[in-house]
Amino acid sequence: MSIIDLIPIDVxxxxxxxRLQARRISGAQGIGQHQSRSRGAGLEFAQYRAYEPGDxxxxxxxxxxxxSDKFFVREAERDSPLIVWCLIDATASMxxxxxxxxxxxxxxxxxxLTACVIELALKQGDLFGLIAVNDVGLRVINAGSxxxxxxxxxxxxxxxxxxxxxPNETQCRPIWERIGANTLVLLxxxxxxxxxxxxxxxxxxxxxxxxxxxxxxxxxRDFPFQGGHRFRxxxxxxxxxxxxxASRSGFIEQFSFAKKTLSAxxxxxxxxxxxxxxxxxxxxxxxxxFLSRNSQHQESV
Amino acid sequence: MNFSLLLPSGLLALTALILPLLIHLSRRSEQKPTDxxxxxxxxxxxxxxxxxxxxxxxxxxxxxLLLVALAIFLAKPTSMHAVPPKHWVVLVPxxxxxxxxxxxxxxxSEWHWLTxxxxxxxxxxxxxxxxxxxxxxxxxxxxxxxxxxxVVVPETLTGLDGERIRLGRKVDWKIVPGDMPAKTRTEKxxxxxxxxxxxxxxxxxxxxxRAAHAAWQTEQKVSEKQALDSADILSPIKPDRSALVWLSVxxxxxxxxxxxxxxxxxxxxxxxxxxxxxxxVAAWRNEQGKVLTIxxxxxxGRIMQWQQELKPEAMPELLDADFPEKLKSLLQTKSLAPTRxxxxxxxxxxxxxxxxxxxxxxxxxxxxxxxxxxxxxxxLANSSRRxxxx
Numbered sequence: 001m002s003i004i005d006l007i008p009i010d011v012x013x014x015x016x017x018x019r020l021q022a023r024r025i026s027g028a029q030g031i032g033q034h035q036s037r038s039r040g041a042g043l044e045f046a047q048y049r050a051y052e053p054g055d056x057x058x059x060x061x062x063x064x065x066x067x068s069d070k071f072f073v074r075e076a077e078r079d080s081p082l083i084v085w086c087l088i089d090a091t092a093s094m095x096x097x098x099x100x101x102x103x104x105x106x107x108x109x110x111x112x113l114t115a116c117v118i119e120l121a122l123k124q125g126d127l128f129g130l131i132a133v134n135d136v137g138l139r140v141i142n143a144g145s146x147x148x149x150x151x152x153x154x155x156x157x158x159x160x161x162x163x164x165x166x167p168n169e170t171q172c173r174p175i176w177e178r179i180g181a182n183t184l185v186l187l188x189x190x191x192x193x194x195x196x197x198x199x200x201x202x203x204x205x206x207x208x209x210x211x212x213x214x215x216x217x218x219x220x221r222d223f224p225f226q227g228g229h230r231f232r233x234x235x236x237x238x239x240x241x242x243x244x245x246a247s248r249s250g251f252i253e254q255f256s257f258a259k260k261t262l263s264a265x266x267x268x269x270x271x272x273x274x275x276x277x278x279x280x281x282x283x284x285x286x287x288x289x290f291l292s293r294n295s296q297h298q299e300s301v
Numbered sequence: 302m303n304f305s306l307l308l309p310s311g312l313l314a315l316t317a318l319i320l321p322l323l324i325h326l327s328r329r330s331e332q333k334p335t336d337x338x339x340x341x342x343x344x345x346x347x348x349x350x351x352x353x354x355x356x357x358x359x360x361x362x363x364x365x366l367l368l369v370a371l372a373i374f375l376a377k378p379t380s381m382h383a384v385p386p387k388h389w390v391v392l393v394p395x396x397x398x399x400x401x402x403x404x405x406x407x408x409x410s411e412w413h414w415l416t417x418x419x420x421x422x423x424x425x426x427x428x429x430x431x432x433x434x435x436x437x438x439x440x441x442x443x444x445x446x447x448x449x450x451x452v453v454v455p456e457t458l459t460g461l462d463g464e465r466i467r468l469g470r471k472v473d474w475k476i477v478p479g480d481m482p483a484k485t486r487t488e489k490x491x492x493x494x495x496x497x498x499x500x501x502x503x504x505x506x507x508x509x510x511r512a513a514h515a516a517w518q519t520e521q522k523v524s525e526k527q528a529l530d531s532a533d534i535l536s537p538i539k540p541d542r543s544a545l546v547w548l549s550v551x552x553x554x555x556x557x558x559x560x561x562x563x564x565x566x567x568x569x570x571x572x573x574x575x576x577x578x579x580x581x582v583a584a585w586r587n588e589q590g591k592v593l594t595i596x597x598x599x600x601x602g603r604i605m606q607w608q609q610e611l612k613p614e615a616m617p618e619l620l621d622a623d624f625p626e627k628l629k630s631l632l633q634t635k636s637l638a639p640t641r642x643x644x645x646x647x648x649x650x651x652x653x654x655x656x657x658x659x660x661x662x663x664x665x666x667x668x669x670x671x672x673x674x675x676x677x678x679x680x681l682a683n684s685s686r687r688x689x690x691x
Contacts, residue, residue: 093338192338220339227354231343232334240340247343254342 006115006157011282018283018290020120022082022184022209032081033124044077082126083143085179086114088160089189089196090132090139092234095162096190097278098218104278106215107162110188112282113213114157117186120290122150130156131175133196134164138174143183165235166193175199181207188213191262201269212266212273213285220255221277223248304380304663311376314368321364325355360681367674370667378663386447391415391440393433394426395481396455415440415452432460432640433481437649441468454644455479461640466649474648483641492521493632496542497531503548503570506611507531509619510546516625544632548611549573562600566632569606578606584631587618594631605631 007015022034051060051071061074088110097105114130121128122145129143130153139160141153179185187200191214204210219225225244232239259275266273276285306312337343355361388410392398412422415436416429437452444450451473459481495514499507511529518526530542534549538560545565547557550572561567569575581595584605593616596605609616618624 096336096338099335190338192341219337225335230334231337231340233338233340234336235338238340239334240343242343251339251343254344255339258342 006112006154007119008112008282011112011116012119014283015116015119015286018120018286020082020084020117020124020126020184020290022182024182024207024209030081031079032126033079034082034126035077035079046075046077048072049075081145082121082124083180083183084117084121084126084128085143085183085185086117086128086130087175087179087185087187087189088114088130088132089166089187089193090134090160090162091165091193092134092163093190093192094215095234096217100218101278105162106190106217106278107160109215109276109278109282110213111157111160113186113188113276113285115154116283116286118150118153120286121145122147128153129178131178132156132160133167133172133175134162135167135171136164138167138171140174140178142178166195168195172199175203179203179208183208185210186213187211188215190215197262197265200271201265204269204271210269210271211289212271214259214262214273214275216275216277218277218279223251304378306373307377307379309376311374312372314372314375317368317372318365321361321368322355324364325357325361357685360678360685363674363678363681367671367678370671370674374664374667374671378667380661380663386449387411387445388449388451389413389440389444390422390451390453391419392422392426392453393455393458393481394428395459395479396453396477397479401453401477410451430460432462433458434461434464434466437466437468437472441470444470446470449473451475452649453477454647455481456644457481457641458644458647459483459641461642461647466647467652468649469651471651472649474644476644481641492525492527493517493629494527494541494543495530495546495632496538496544497529497546497548498534498536498538499531499546499548500534500550502550503611506548506570507546509611509624510628513625513628517629544568547573558599561602561604564601566603567605568594568631569604571607571610573606575604575606577604581606585627593618596631 005012048061048064049072051073055073059073061072064070064072088107090107094107094110095105097103097108118128120126125145127143127145128149130139130141132139139156141149141156144152185200185203185208187196187210189196189212191197191212200210200212223244225248227244228241229244230239230241263273272289274285274288390410390412391414392401392412393415413419414422414426415433416427417431417436419440420427440450446469448470449472450470453475454477456476456478457480495510495517497507497510497514511531514527514529521527530539534547534554537556538545543565545557545560545567547553547567547569549570552574553561553567553569557567575597577597577599578595581597583592583594584596585594586592592608594605594607596603598604607616611619613620618627621627
């Protein structure tokens with residue numbers, strides 16, 4: 001079976017400018033590129049401590065020994081890897097796409113964004129995990145690193161289908177079990193389920209750094225329908241027959257109000273929130289989150 | 302260049318235009334539900350307005366064009382296309398060709414003989430017995446309206462008919478020395494086989510006709526001499542008689558009328574009542590202009606009536622020496638029209654029907670256009686289907 005690359009070639013080329021960053025100090029063990037609380041070998045001086053049996057002799061600060069006649073070990077702050085969790089909404093509403101490009105659904109965009117983040121994490125040696133959420137069954141790939149782990153995640157992504165609704169509280173428990181504190185959580189959803197937004201708020205409140213990408217179709221933004229139209233909600237199976245042209249202005253007004261409310265809620269919880277419409281380039285939301293400072297500087301010049 | 306339709310009822314096919322319009326009415330969007338997760342923000346439950354909206358306008362226009370072209374195709378479009386004006390010179394056989402160079406005719410003209418098929422001038426003229434006037438009318442009908450014609454005729458023309466030549470165009474009538482050979486008359490005038498029927502009262506009047514009959518017999522050869530058939534009105538008429546003099550009062554008997562219907566000529570006395578003669582025309586006037594005889598057709602035959610009493614005091618012509626000849630010409634059933642005249646007097650008149658326009662059918666071009674439109678329509682229809690399926 002051949003697996004088609006989820007990331008378009010041009011987007012893959014632009015990924016080089018991006019760098020996964022977290023605002024908080026990383027809590028993971030091991031050696032990485034992010035600031036952490038754990039101390040050890042490193043460039044940045046942290047403290048002296050008394051020699052303990054088992055310390056390597058070359059870690060002893062010999063000049064201080066000459067002055068004080070005691071063994072002191074020089075400790076530095078160690079850079080740790082980051083843990084990135086991709087939380088993918090896989091409910092039925094994510095299967096929606098534009099009539100102009102029926103193959104490019106919300107879920108497809110979410111899969112591609114996840115693949116991008118996995119590539120970035122792999123490049124930086126960070127750990128990455130994957131959770132797909134719907135009430136058919138939570139799919140979890142534990143945080144890990146390395147190319148084998150990446151391939152495992154990509155396989156899982158390919159199998160993913162948009163079905164069902166948002167799960168209830170009990171079904172959501174594995175999310176809390178897996179996603180630890182001081183990790184980066186990327187939520188890819190349409191944010192139409194209130195439970196999903198609530199989950200993001202609670203994750204943020206519990207010391208997880210949440211980044212939210214709201215994936216919208218171009219039809220939801222523009223409402224280009226004409227004449228009588230029969231609309232259907234895939235999750236609740238409700239139908240609505242209405243005159244599209246007449247209800248356009250009302251919809252756009254109410255929908256933008258809802259979006260404004262949502263981003264206000266996210267901002268209040270300290271969640272970094274961006275909107276991604278399906279006809280935009282795929283890396284647009286990632287550039288807002290992860291564009292490294294040097295690159296930002298270059299772009300502004 | 303102007304267009305016309307030979308079969309305008311073919312445009313009824315335009316009613317088929319309703320079909321693509323119906324097909325393209327956008328109704329399908331109401332049948333097929335659209336997935337839309339942001340349903341809860343569509344508030345107003347507005348009934349769809351019944352507004353005529355057409356989908357895929359370009360394809361619709363193509364289909365309408367295709368149907369219009371088909372309808373025009375069925376209506377048989379033609380164009381009257383302009384032909385460069387040509388000049389024809391036709392020569393009537395018998396004209397003296399040697400003098401033609403002096404006529405200052407254009408060398409670019411087409412030269413033809415005025416014989417059936419209008420053969421080229423270089424060939425020898427085929428002998429024909431088709432009348433000249435008929436050939437001229439045919440030529441006039443065949444040539445386009447803007448062609449000009451010069452007719453070279455000999456001084457004497459043969460092959461004319463009762464009607465003066467009347468053409469749709471003005472022709473150049475060139476008379477050159479020469480003579481058309483006169484045709485020998487194949488049909489000779491038949492001798493009149495006269496019968497006389499009279500009642501007692503008109504017995505005296507019959508003598509003029511007996512005398513005329515006797516006078517006719519003197520011109521005939523011995524073998525063709527006829528006996529006079531003069532009898533009482535009740536005696537039947539032999540079928541070989543061609544003319545009858547009826548001298549009686551009252552109406553004509555039925556068997557006499559039947560005989561006239563079959564082609565006989567009859568001349569009746571003044572007292573005979575014949576309703577057909579009310580519309581009769583004068584057949585013989587005397588020198589003073591007084592009408593002596595009126596005539597009217599009856600069936601295939603001809604009926605005449607004396608307008609005067611058959612008495613010399615009322616009608617002195619009865620005693621004239623040429624009375625038998627006059628009577629003969631009255632009763633002669635067929636008269637031969639003169640067919641030979643001086644060309645000078647036969648210059649064609651203008652005012653016939655103009656020749657037909659040269660019609661060119663446009664159906665071939667239209668068929669090409671239809672094929673092109675069909676290919677375009679198929680291509681567009683299939684590509685739009687592919688696009689929506691993808």
